[in-house]
Amino acid sequence: MACGSKKGELSDKQKEVLAAMAKCDGPCGSKDIAAAIDKETKQVSCQITALKKKGLVDSPVRCKYAITSEGQAALKA
Numbered sequence: 366m367a368c369g370s371k372k373g374e375l376s377d378k379q380k381e382v383l384a385a386m387a388k389c390d391g392p393c394g395s396k397d398i399a400a401a402i403d404k405e406t407k408q409v410s411c412q413i414t415a416l417k418k419k420g421l422v423d424s425p426v427r428c429k430y431a432i433t434s435e436g437q438a439a440l441k442a
């Protein structure tokens with residue numbers, strides 16, 4: 366389980382990615398998110414995939430990602 370954490374639990378990396386996405390004005394690319402949190406794009410893409418499976422992130426535009434309302438709630442939890 367390189368990318369994810371236990372079902373329902375968010376890793377620190379996932380929280381970091383969600384927080385960066387929450388600051389975007391709209392859908393943002395993994396490169397933008399990676400630059401914002403000073404991580405490699407590959408690592409961020411991996412976390413985004415895990416977050417999408419949990420329903421916390423969606424992809425309204427190809428290769429762009431946005432935090433869902435569930436993702437917003439998970440950040441506040």
